Amino acid sequence: MSKLWGRFNLSLEVVNQIRNELQAKGTEKNRQETKRFFKEELKVYGVRTPQVRIIAKKFFAQIKDLPKTEIFGICEQLLKSGYTEEAVMAFLWSENLKKCFEPNDFLVFEKWLNCYVSNWAECDTLCNHTMGSFIEKYPSYIDNLKNWAKSSNRWMRRGAAVTLILPARKGKFPEDVLEVADILLLDTDDLVQKGYGWMLKEASKQHQTQVFKYIMKNKAKMPRTALRYAIEKMPVELKKQAMKK
Numbered sequence: 001m002s003k004l005w006g007r008f009n010l011s012l013e014v015v016n017q018i019r020n021e022l023q024a025k026g027t028e029k030n031r032q033e034t035k036r037f038f039k040e041e042l043k044v045y046g047v048r049t050p051q052v053r054i055i056a057k058k059f060f061a062q063i064k065d066l067p068k069t070e071i072f073g074i075c076e077q078l079l080k081s082g083y084t085e086e087a088v089m090a091f092l093w094s095e096n097l098k099k100c101f102e103p104n105d106f107l108v109f110e111k112w113l114n115c116y117v118s119n120w121a122e123c124d125t126l127c128n129h130t131m132g133s134f135i136e137k138y139p140s141y142i143d144n145l146k147n148w149a150k151s152s153n154r155w156m157r158r159g160a161a162v163t164l165i166l167p168a169r170k171g172k173f174p175e176d177v178l179e180v181a182d183i184l185l186l187d188t189d190d191l192v193q194k195g196y197g198w199m200l201k202e203a204s205k206q207h208q209t210q211v212f213k214y215i216m217k218n219k220a221k222m223p224r225t226a227l228r229y230a231i232e233k234m235p236v237e238l239k240k241q242a243m244k245k
Contacts, residue, residue: 011063011074018059018078022047022085025055034084040119043082056089060096068100072108079116087116091125098133106134106141113148117155120191127162136167142176149183157184158195165199171206178203178214185218190225197229204234215242 026045035042047055063071075090094109109131117123135141142164149160160180168177177199184196204211215222215230219242222230231242 011066011070011077014059014062015074015077018055018086018089019081021055022052022083025051026085038119038121042084042119044084047085049088052085052088053092056092059089060093064096068097071097072105076112079112082116082118084119084122087122088125091122091130094126095129095133098130098137101134101137103138103141106138106144109134110144110148113155113159114151114153117159120158123155123158124162127159128165131159131163132166135163136172139173142173145176146180146183149180154189154192157187157189157192160184161192161196161199165202168199168203169205174203174207174210178210181214185222185226187223190223193223193226194229197226200226200230201232204230208234208238212238212242 022045025047028046030048031044031046034044034046063074066074071093075093078086078090090112109126113123113126113131117126135145145160145163148156151157151160161184164173164177164180167173181196181200184192187193187196200211200215211230212234215227219227227242231239234242
């Protein structure tokens with residue numbers, strides 16, 4: 001019992017120390033500059049991302065030997081604050097545990113995305129890295145991403161695409177990438193359009209012909225935002241064909 005109580009106190013102490021440090025390092029100038037990148041109302045300390053990464057690394061060293069479930073619990077405490085810097089730290093920590101991922105962890109990450117993510121930076125940090133690593137380890141969960149793509153939550157829909165970006169860059173899951181793109185094809189949310197366009201762009205690096213054929217087949221109805229993202233890394237001649245009306 002005393003050991004558990006000690007770990008509980010450690011968790012509270014770490015969270016409090018993190019918040020004190022973020023508050024001390026945040027500036028009004030950084031707060032205002034950060035908010036210009038987002039349409040949503042943002043809750044930030046005003047600490048730049050490289051500094052947040054340094055702080056995250058420092059405090060992870062204090063808790064890395066705790067059981068994974070307890071580390072996830074601390075992550076959730078950070079997420080509950082609503083501050084973007086704390087969310088980014090939580091997602092960096094969860095990525096650090098990728099070697100320990102188990103199938104049931106999907107439900108944890110899905111809850112975080114659905115309940116706590118409130119802007120594209122948080123969505124991309126969680127989905128690019130933590131979720132991307134999870135899907136590479138447990139590809140059967142790609143079917144769950146296709147359900148995300150039908151969600152009323154814009155971050156779930158963006159997350160469905162962004163989770164596949166790093167695997168797609170390695171040439172993995174091309175058919176699933178196109179299936180997720182199909183579900184999101186007519187989405188009216190520009191951040192979802194940018195998300196699936198980005199996914200297609202990364203997939204095109206290893207599967208250019210397949211992705212280009214998909215774009216040509218759908219370009220008449222694909223939103224221009226998604227189209228421009230998708231063809232960004234293609235040769236000039238292919239870009240001209242894709243953009244031609």
